Ligand SMILES: Nc1ncnc2c1ncn2[C@@H]1O[C@H](COP(=O)(O)OP(=O)(O)O)[C@@H](O)[C@H]1O
């Protein structure tokens with residue numbers, strides 16, 4: 001069998017409950033109504049019979065055997081109460097009847113005997129006059145002796161017709177209530193099943209990895225609470241998925257970048273080696289090729305050690321041993337080391353700090369690595385005859401280092417990315433192909449590991465300023 005939807009089941013169960021309730025209530029109401037009406041009719045006729053039996057005129061007329069008077073009375077009463085009236089004497093002989101002829105014989109002997117013995121009598125559904133009727137009988141007594149009896153017989157056709165139309169009303173009312181209730185049940189079932197169906201849809205969409213909207217139900221009932229929890233979970237899952245996706249992307253990009261960076265030197269090494277193997281290169285040129293090959297190998301070396309450095313930082317394994325050290329001294333040493341390269345390009349290396357600064361909390365080798373990296377960049381991206389200025393400013397809590405140059409600058413749209421791994425502003429125009437694009441990423445990790453911050457400001461064509469802070473000792 002096909003599984004029924006929640007909606008159908010809710011609607012069906014509601015309809016069944018409503019129907020059963022209606023049937024039970026309708027049945028009960030019908031039963032009570034019928035009994036009430038029947039009892040009323042019966043009591044009314046019993047009272048009529050009693051009143052007639054107690055009527056002095058009738059008593060006297062029986063005693064005097066005045067059949068004419070009795071006949072008249074019977075006819076009049078019959079008209080006013082819409083029933084046949086039969087009066088018999090103590091021997092059972094009919095004295096008067098509003099419906100001449102048939103009546104007397106129709107009365108059951110046994111019943112007549114009972115009434116003449118002093119009992120009252122009521123009977124439903126007899127067919128005294130050919131139609132279903134209500135028959136009541138009452139003894140007529142004079143001085144405690146039964147001298148006769150009065151019987152009333154009324155057709156219950158009218159009563160049945162009344163009952164039938166009452167039943168029709170009940171049925172109409174029940175049908176209307178049923179339709180209303182089913183409509184209400186329909187909307188109730190819809191309101192319950194809709195959010196559940198929606199949750200189903202959202203969950204499926206999520207499972208397929210697609211973007212999904214939230215479930216819109218907003219009730220403050222249990223379903224609303226469930227939808228709330230569901231929506232929150234969906235948001236969390238989606239965020240996690242987005243995060244995962246980003247990480248995945250980054251990893252892929254990283255691998256692609258690494259492969260790309262390795263390819264150039266490896267390809268060129270292979271080329272040179274093949275040329276040498278084929279004996280194409282004359283002996284006197286070999287040393288030139290060795291120099292080129294050493295350069296490639298140096299580049300590979302730098303790449304590997306940069307990558308290792310970065311990996312260690314990202315794994316949190318980098319060993320930083322901060323000690324109190326005088327920053328001016330260390331900066332002067334770095335400047336001294338790089339002065340030959342600056343002189344080569346006729347770049348002035350300026351310093352703006354005293355030699356007696358208060359100590360900072362830093363790992364000496366790492367601080368040197370930071371400064372060398374920044375000044376190396378400045379040297380590479382500053383044309384001949386330019387200048388580079390290294391400044392140190394000390395505050396209460398921290399010391400700010402900056403490396404400014406008069407170089408080519410970094411376009412504003414590239415500024416946010418320069419600290420990212422492998423990011424190079426313009427690969428084609430980078431003057432020295434030696435760069436890996438990892439330097440600034442490492443510098444940032446180093447600064448952050450010291451508890452400092454790093455920043456860059458630049459104007460295309462006018463120069464760049466990298467500044468970072470380190471905590472004071
Ligand atoms: N002082 C600077 N002036 C201009 N551009 C710079 C400077 N420093 C860095 N950049 C840009 O940022 C990029 C990333 O620098 P870095 O991470 O040190 O990599 P690499 O030096 O290996 O190219 C450089 O390729 C360059 O485009």
Ligand SMILES: [Mg+2]
Pocket residue numbers: 373376377435437438439440
């Ligand atoms: Mg660099």
